[in-house]
Amino acid sequence: xxxxxxxxxxxxxxxxxxxxxxxxxxxxxxxxxxxxxxxxxxxxxxxxxxxxxxxxxxxxxxxxxxxxxxxxxxxxxxxxxxxxxxxxxxxxxxxxxxxxxxxxxxxxxxxxxxxxxxxxxxxxxxxxxxxxxxxxxxxxxxxxxxxxxxxxxxxxxxxxxxxxxxxxxxxxxxxxxxxxxxxxxxxxxxxxxxxxxxxxxxxxxxxxxxxxxxxxxxxxxxxxxxxxxxxxxxxxxxxxxxxxxxxxxxxxxxxxxxxxxxxxxxxxxxxxxxxxxxxxxxxxxxxxxxxxxxxxxxxxxxxxxxxxxxxxxxxxxxxxxxxxxxxxxxxxxxxxxxxxxxxxxxxxxxxxxxxxxxxxxxxxxxxxxxxxxxxxxxxxxxxxxxxxxxxxxxxxxxxxxxxxxxxxxxxxxxxxxxxxxxxxxxxxxxxxxxxxxxxxxxxxxxxxxxxxxxxxxxxxxxxxxxxxxxxxxxxxxxxxxxxxxxxxxxxxxxxxxxxxxxxxxxxxxxxxxxxxxxxxxxxxxxxxxxxxxxxxxxxxxxxxxxxxxxxxxxxxxxxxxxxxxxxxxxxxxxxxxxxxxxxxxxxxxxxxxxxxxxxxxxxxxxxxxxxxxxxxxxxxxxxxxxxxxxxxxxxxxxxxxxxxxxxxxxxxxxxxxxxxxxxxxxxxxxxxxxxxxxxxxxxxxxxxxxxxxxxxxxxxxxxxxxxxxxxxxxxxxxxxxxxxxxxxxxxxxxxxxxxxxxxxxxxxxxxxxxxxxxxxxxxxxxxxxxxxxxxxxxxxxxxxxxxxxxxxxxxxxxxxxxxxxxxxxxxxxxxxxxxxxxxxxxxxxxxxxxxxxxxxxxxxxxxxxxxxxxxxxxxxxxxx
RNA sequence: GCCGGGAUGGCGGAAUUGGUAGACGCACGGGACUCAAAAUCCCGCGCCCUUAAAAGCGUGAGGGUUCGAGUCCCUCUCCCGGCACCA
Numbered sequence: 001x002x003x004x005x006x007x008x009x010x011x012x013x014x015x016x017x018x019x020x021x022x023x024x025x026x027x028x029x030x031x032x033x034x035x036x037x038x039x040x041x042x043x044x045x046x047x048x049x050x051x052x053x054x055x056x057x058x059x060x061x062x063x064x065x066x067x068x069x070x071x072x073x074x075x076x077x078x079x080x081x082x083x084x085x086x087x088x089x090x091x092x093x094x095x096x097x098x099x100x101x102x103x104x105x106x107x108x109x110x111x112x113x114x115x116x117x118x119x120x121x122x123x124x125x126x127x128x129x130x131x132x133x134x135x136x137x138x139x140x141x142x143x144x145x146x147x148x149x150x151x152x153x154x155x156x157x158x159x160x161x162x163x164x165x166x167x168x169x170x171x172x173x174x175x176x177x178x179x180x181x182x183x184x185x186x187x188x189x190x191x192x193x194x195x196x197x198x199x200x201x202x203x204x205x206x207x208x209x210x211x212x213x214x215x216x217x218x219x220x221x222x223x224x225x226x227x228x229x230x231x232x233x234x235x236x237x238x239x240x241x242x243x244x245x246x247x248x249x250x251x252x253x254x255x256x257x258x259x260x261x262x263x264x265x266x267x268x269x270x271x272x273x274x275x276x277x278x279x280x281x282x283x284x285x286x287x288x289x290x291x292x293x294x295x296x297x298x299x300x301x302x303x304x305x306x307x308x309x310x311x312x313x314x315x316x317x318x319x320x321x322x323x324x325x326x327x328x329x330x331x332x333x334x335x336x337x338x339x340x341x342x343x344x345x346x347x348x349x350x351x352x353x354x355x356x357x358x359x360x361x362x363x364x365x366x367x368x369x370x371x372x373x374x375x376x377x378x379x380x381x382x383x384x385x386x387x388x389x390x391x392x393x394x395x396x397x398x399x400x401x402x403x404x405x406x407x408x409x410x411x412x413x414x415x416x417x418x419x420x421x422x423x424x425x426x427x428x429x430x431x432x433x434x435x436x437x438x439x440x441x442x443x444x445x446x447x448x449x450x451x452x453x454x455x456x457x458x459x460x461x462x463x464x465x466x467x468x469x470x471x472x473x474x475x476x477x478x479x480x481x482x483x484x485x486x487x488x489x490x491x492x493x494x495x496x497x498x499x500x501x502x503x504x505x506x507x508x509x510x511x512x513x514x515x516x517x518x519x520x521x522x523x524x525x526x527x528x529x530x531x532x533x534x535x536x537x538x539x540x541x542x543x544x545x546x547x548x549x550x551x552x553x554x555x556x557x558x559x560x561x562x563x564x565x566x567x568x569x570x571x572x573x574x575x576x577x578x579x580x581x582x583x584x585x586x587x588x589x590x591x592x593x594x595x596x597x598x599x600x601x602x603x604x605x606x607x608x609x610x611x612x613x614x615x616x617x618x619x620x621x622x623x624x625x626x627x628x629x630x631x632x633x634x635x636x637x638x639x640x641x642x643x644x645x646x647x648x649x650x651x652x653x654x655x656x657x658x659x660x661x662x663x664x665x666x667x668x669x670x671x672x673x674x675x676x677x678x679x680x681x682x683x684x685x686x687x688x689x690x691x692x693x694x695x696x697x698x699x700x701x702x703x704x705x706x707x708x709x710x711x712x713x714x715x716x717x718x719x720x721x722x723x724x725x726x727x728x729x730x731x732x733x734x735x736x737x738x739x740x741x742x743x744x745x746x747x748x749x750x751x752x753x754x755x756x757x758x759x760x761x762x763x764x765x766x767x768x769x770x771x772x773x774x775x776x777x778x779x780x781x782x783x784x785x786x787x788x789x790x791x792x793x794x795x796x797x798x799x800x801x802x803x804x805x806x807x808x809x810x811x812x813x814x815x816x817x818x819x820x821x822x823x824x825x826x827x828x829x830x831x832x833x834x835x836x837x838x839x840x841x842x843x844x845x846x847x848x849x850x851x852x853x854x855x856x857x858x859x860x861x862x863x864x
Numbered sequence: 865g866c867c868g869g870g871a872u873g874g875c876g877g878a879a880u881u882g883g884u885a886g887a888c889g890c891a892c893g894g895g896a897c898u899c900a901a902a903a904u905c906c907c908g909c910g911c912c913c914u915u916a917a918a919a920g921c922g923u924g925a926g927g928g929u930u931c932g933a934g935u936c937c938c939u940c941u942c943c944c945g946g947c948a949c950c951a
Contacts, residue, residue, distance in 0.1 A: 668890055
């Protein structure tokens with residue numbers, strides 16, 4: 001018997017018990033059975049789940065359950081990206097060690113994930129902050145060190161001079177330290193790097209082997225790697241009596257004859273040399289070195305520069321060219337120096353205009369006038385060389401070849417391929433991360449920790465206070481013996497970038513219990529990941545580092561594949577409304593949408609919003625991602641407790657397609673809940689009839705016209721829904737479920753045959769989305785024991801057949817109505833029927849028919 | 865600034881390849897049931913003119929290709945994601 005009322009809490013709890021008892025979500029290696037590894041990006045244990053998690057893991061769970069029903073052996077694991085800055089911030093705020101805070105959060109969030117009914121194999125759970133995981137970070141780091149993939153060099157960091165600490169970019173606000181408020185400085189410190197640039201070519205080329213990745217992600221990665229072809233040019237000069245060469249890289253050597261200055265980065269050796277006895281320049285160079293290291297900030301800074309007083313010679317004409325220091329020149333790209341061609345480059349133009357430097361046209365584009373006199377014209381288009389001596393009249397390709405040849409002849413340049421991608425600096429001057437397994441010895445230098453001393457265990461009871469890395473204050477951690485000479489030595493206290501942790505965790509899930517090796521043979525069975533799901537914000541860094549790391553492991557013989565993620569789904573963000581009031585000092589107070597009343601007019605359009613507590617108006621700042629700072633988050637817990645996990649899941653899937661942003665809506669949730677109540681009631685009302693009814697296919701021949709029409713509709717919607725499933729369009733799958741229920745509800749209750757079949761289709765179609773209610777109804781109505789072992793529903797061709805079909809009738813491209821024609825009608829017959837239809841007559845009598853377009857199954861267009 | 869993406873009723877969204885724009889849901893309006901409320905059910909719902917029908921307009925803005933454009937091309941505006949130490 002079925003209770004008349006839908007009580008999600010009860011049936012969900014019961015379902016969880018049954019699934020747990022039967023081990024329904026365990027994934028075991030079954031040789032020969034097709035496997036499907038479905039992975040969602042693991043969460044950072046920030047405290048409690050947010051809606052972005054719920055969305056991400058619901059998408060993953062829908063795919064997991066769908067593929068199980070399709071006969072795959074599916075693995076869906078879960079773990080914790082447990083190292084990172086927020087734990088240290090929480091420690092500073094509450095005095096709790098990051099470890100305790102992290103483990104408490106994991107326990108709570110795990111409970112929440114379980115309450116959502118995800119088909120996760122919890123036996124494979126991992127947390128990156130556990131020595132059993134990060135020891136393999138350390139182990140692989142040492143292998144990379146041996147192979148020369150890891151190396152040491154200096155890198156630039158944000159330095160807070162008051163707290164005497166390195167700041168993350170996130171901790172720099174408007175160029176100042178977040179806690180001290182003082183201007184941040186750039187500081188160079190020694191760091192360890194991974195040679196991801198050794199893999200530039202492969203990482204770029206292999207994007208073509210990833211048809212299952214969204215094009216936008218592949219484009220972003222390709223642009224990030226940034227392969228460009230150009231020429232490396234030398235501008236000779238003499239300094240301290242020695243002949244030297246200033247090297248620049250350009251992709252536009254065709255504009256070489258238009259160079260009117262050169263500009264170098266503040267960190268460039270030439271800038272330092274010139275600043276030595278020029279205090280004004282030294283001050284300017286210092287100024288450039290202050291402020292944030294973020295590229296976005298640098299690129300938006302006002303272009304500033306100062307002449308060095310040094311001159312270099314044009315490599316082909318010998319003309320003297322002044323060298324400037326420019327804050328828009330990045331030391332990290334190319335040679336840290338550029339040739340200035342203000343006539344044909346936007347940034348050079350802005351710079352030249354500001355400092356009154358010469359602008360010369362050396363490229364002409366047909367049909368595009370160049371108005372030098374106005375001093376506001378430049379263009380970067382490709383064209384033909386002019387004012388360029390022997391190169392005049394040459395197009396881009398020819399001039400590049402000619403100029404490169406001439407440069408080579410004088411030993412001042414050759415063609416070069418340059419990459420935008422930089423090596424990956426992994427050192428972090430922070431506590432809550434994987435210790436870098438090195439020991440610094442006065443006599444032996446940097447000594448790797450021997451494998452048998454791994455893992456280097458991070459003490460779990462430190463409490464950071466914002467002034468540097470607490471590991472430095474731990475004598476028992478820092479002081480150690482040199483593994484080579486045995487003398488007292490100093491342990492490295494830098495930890496690894498947390499992107500290291502997330503670069504290979506997907507492999508570890510296959511063998512999380514192995515404490516003898518990083519990976520084992522089970523990886524061969526499960527990997528690569530068939531479907532990876534996560535936020536679009538990870539499109540570049542995390543995914544690129546993972547692709548790199550996979551190749552490193554492959555080259556060490558640990559993995560047998562090139563690409564870790566065969567298919568990628570990038571999910572959109574979850575947004576909510578933002579309400580605020582301005583307070584005195586121009587600051588804003590934000591109010592949670594749950595505390596705001598919104599009034600509407602008789603058409604449903606919004607008229608006003610007021611705060612519930614005081615009834616006074618609040619302002620709307622539109623919609624934005626759910627965040628603490630905008631106070632617009634919705635706690636999934638309250639929702640689950642009130643409406644159940646199925647409602648939360650169904651709303652998430654219905655409100656928007658997975659890749660798009662999703663806007664939160666309380667009434668939308670209410671609608672989802674209403675639908676599930678209707679679904680339940682349909683089953684409860686027809687319980688007796690359906691449980692006694694004949695299961696299986698309803699036979700067309702025995703059906704009335706009414707029944708056949710309803711059945712046709714169900715199968716038609718199913719056909720579309722199956723297509724949508726294959727495209728991961730879960731929002732239209734959800735709406736297909738609603739359409740099927742609408743169709744079945746329109747049928748009289750006595751139509752048991754069609755109802756029984758239709759409802760079984762509906763339950764199977766929806767069970768990946770709302771597993772609990774479908775699981776319960778399926779067995780309660782006697783369809784079988786377990787809906788997840790049932791066959792996936794397929795539309796029946798015979799159910800879709802019909803004698804007549806409707807075609808749209810257009811007159812000269814304007815839709816005027818529709819006509820009915822026999823399904824088998826030929827193009828000619830359709831044309832005749834269309835002409836004879838009263839609707840067409842009305843428009844074509846007395847007109848000259850120029851042309852008739854017939855699109856089979858769609859429309860007829862009579863052009864007059 | 866650079867790279868990537870987006871824009872469709874009051875709202876979320878739908879519309880396989882160019883072929884009836886607005887499926888499905890929310891909100892809103894009207895009605896039924898009820899002592900009443902909640903729940904539930906029925907009807908309506910892009911804009912404009914209108915008693916109604918018909919016509920006209922309509923997918924961010926402007927232009928183009930086509931018998932036909934939300935969908936393809938060009939130009940522009942606004943919004944969102946990333947920019948290497950947030951994860």
